[in-house]
Amino acid sequence: MPDVLSPGLEQLLATDRPTPYLALDPAVVRERYRTLARAFGDARILYAVKACPEPAVLETLVAAGAGFDVASQTEIDLCLAAVADPSVLQHGDPVRGPGAAARAARDGVTRFVTDSAEDVDALAAEVPGARVQVRLSVDDTGSATPFHGKFGAAPDEAVALLGRCRRRGLDPAGITFHAGSQQTRPGTYAAAVARALGTAGRAGLRHPELDLGGGWPVAYRSPVAGPADYAAAVHGAVADAVAAGHVDGADLLLEPGRALAGPAGVLRAPVLRVSRRPGIDHRRWVYLDVGRYQGLAETEGEAIGYPLRVPGRSGRAGPCVLAGPTCDGDDVIYRRTPVALPSDLAAGDVVDLLHTGAYTSSYASVGFNGFGPLEVVVAGEGASIPHPG
Numbered sequence: 001m002p003d004v005l006s007p008g009l010e011q012l013l014a015t016d017r018p019t020p021y022l023a024l025d026p027a028v029v030r031e032r033y034r035t036l037a038r039a040f041g042d043a044r045i046l047y048a049v050k051a052c053p054e055p056a057v058l059e060t061l062v063a064a065g066a067g068f069d070v071a072s073q074t075e076i077d078l079c080l081a082a083v084a085d086p087s088v089l090q091h092g093d094p095v096r097g098p099g100a101a102a103r104a105a106r107d108g109v110t111r112f113v114t115d116s117a118e119d120v121d122a123l124a125a126e127v128p129g130a131r132v133q134v135r136l137s138v139d140d141t142g143s144a145t146p147f148h149g150k151f152g153a154a155p156d157e158a159v160a161l162l163g164r165c166r167r168r169g170l171d172p173a174g175i176t177f178h179a180g181s182q183q184t185r186p187g188t189y190a191a192a193v194a195r196a197l198g199t200a201g202r203a204g205l206r207h208p209e210l211d212l213g214g215g216w217p218v219a220y221r222s223p224v225a226g227p228a229d230y231a232a233a234v235h236g237a238v239a240d241a242v243a244a245g246h247v248d249g250a251d252l253l254l255e256p257g258r259a260l261a262g263p264a265g266v267l268r269a270p271v272l273r274v275s276r277r278p279g280i281d282h283r284r285w286v287y288l289d290v291g292r293y294q295g296l297a298e299t300e301g302e303a304i305g306y307p308l309r310v311p312g313r314s315g316r317a318g319p320c321v322l323a324g325p326t327c328d329g330d331d332v333i334y335r336r337t338p339v340a341l342p343s344d345l346a347a348g349d350v351v352d353l354l355h356t357g358a359y360t361s362s363y364a365s366v367g368f369n370g371f372g373p374l375e376v377v378v379a380g381e382g383a384s385i386p387h388p389g
């Protein structure tokens with residue numbers, strides 16, 4: 001993806017306003033949704049609200065026909081406020097606390113994801129007859145931010161859980177997985193689909209729901225495979241599973257978050273200080289007014305490398321360490337990731353971090369060390385405060 005910004009983003013960034021802020025253009029989200037939907041044909045798309053729960057984004061996706069992957073009552077409330085029909089919401093967090101599923105069901109949510117016997121029993125008690133997908137553990141090689149085994153049952157256990165759902169009066173609809181976010185290898189999805197449909201077939205589901213989770217990547221600093229490549233890998237793996245007699249077919253669902261919201265945002269941050277650190281580091285240190293705690297959580301371990309640009313400066317680019325403003329030693333954005341910024345960069349300039357629409361405002365702390373949450377400015381609207389997610 002070339003780093004060309006949408007007219008909506010360019011217009012927001014051309015307006016003088018207090019920094020820092022996240023500029024967000026829902027039109028980009030709509031376009032990304034349509035591209036993914038076209039590539040996958042008749043798959044249903046459930047937007048992962050956690051990526052960016054901004055109301056304008058949710059309203060845009062409701063209008064486009066999307067459903068939603070939600071993890072909490074707050075996310076359910078946000079979707080309902082955006083006038084989503086509760087039937088298009090899926091509660092995808094299998095670590096719901098007591099009463100959470102019943103509360104969601106009172107709002108009309110009927111679809112849930114599970115991955116443990118304890119949760120199946122809780123769902124059966126709280127939402128009799130609920131439609132349930134069992135989350136399967138899969139290999140997530142190729143992901144920049146893997147789950148490290150936090151979720152998902154092994155295949156034998158998943159078969160047992162689908163049977164347990166049936167015995168407890170739930171409706172076992174199929175299998176879901178998540179191959180890790182910023183998943184750059186289509187082949188990883190193909191392998192996960194094979195494992196999922198083999199598991200569904202063993203549980204007696206001839207035409208299961210197959211929810212591919214999220215993971216679809218954004219071209220931050222390097223090109224990535226496009227939706228058509230992922231669709232080809234997935235459709236090929238489904239065809240193979242049918243040919244092998246594991247299932248007769250599958251209804252596909254996708255839960256993209258990053259891929260829809262990421263390219264829709266630009267985080268504009270003021271430079272607080274540019275300093276030399278003789279005897280410590282030969283590079284300049286550039287401190288921004290945002291860091292790990294004001295929305296750049298995904299730079300932990302330097303997992304995600306956002307492209308940078310500096311409006312209004314043209315000095316020769318030289319190496320820098322990029323750091324956040326707080327007194328926390330972990331609040332260094334990029335130490336190993338190469339960062340080259342203009343030699344004439346000075347305190348008071350701004351730096352734009354591109355493709356920051358996903359997992360930024362929803363991660364910002366409420367005020368760690370006195371640095372406030374990230375303000376969001378939406379194309380076509382006034383400013384709004386961030387929402388929990």
Ligand SMILES: Cc1ncc(COP(=O)(O)O)c(C=O)c1O
Nearest residue numbers: 048092181214215255256257258
């Ligand atoms: C259950 C579930 N679905 C979908 C997503 C969205 O993932 P991504 O933003 O990588 O598309 C997540 C994010 O972690 C998730 O936990």
